[in-house]
Amino acid sequence: MIEAAAAIAVKDGLDKVTARRVAAALGVFPGLVDHYFTADQLVAAAFGHAASKESNELFDEAAAAADPVMQLRLLISEWMRSERDEISLLWLDAWQASRHRPALREEVAVQMNQDIAKLAHVIQLGIDSGQLRAVKPETAATQIFSLVDAVSVQAAIRGILDYSEVRDLVIAVAGQILGVDLRD
Secondary structure (H helix, E strand, O other), X not given: OHHHHHHHHHHHOHHHOOHHHHHHHHOOOHHXXXXXXXXXXXXXXXXXXXXXXXXXXXXXXXXXXXXXXXXXXXXXXXXXXXXXXXXXXXXXXXXXXXOOOHHHHHHHHHHHHHHHHHHHXXXXXXXXXXXXXXXXXXXXXXXXXXXXXXXXXHHOOEOOEXXXXXXXXXXXXXXXXXXXXXXX
């Protein structure tokens, strides 16, 4: 059920995640979905599954890079690619909808904290190897995510405005935070 809900969330948005749509995707009655999840829980579970799956895949891919600086370059570059628009839009939906959905608000916080911890770990590896300046890894990770998240809106208005120079700014500022050139 959660996988079906997550697929709907990524493709169509969190507002389209309903017991009826999930049941139709699975070929079951909506009452079965309602038996296991409230509407708020279903949306939260869908978001959590999709966000954690994407995050795990991206951080696992980055972990294969030669060193922490290469991992950071890959991560930041990937977070701002237009091919990630579906996930960026999912996050935008989640931030907005979490105002009125307590379970979703909790799940958004969980996902954000997990991503910050993962990025802080990569930053700590860079500090330990001497490639990055000594910073507070969690603070630096939060700052970098704030920059990346700020340009997530481009997914909603792709083609209307040119964000290429803003992406360059994010990379430059992230590099400044960490004391390293993150440009490819």
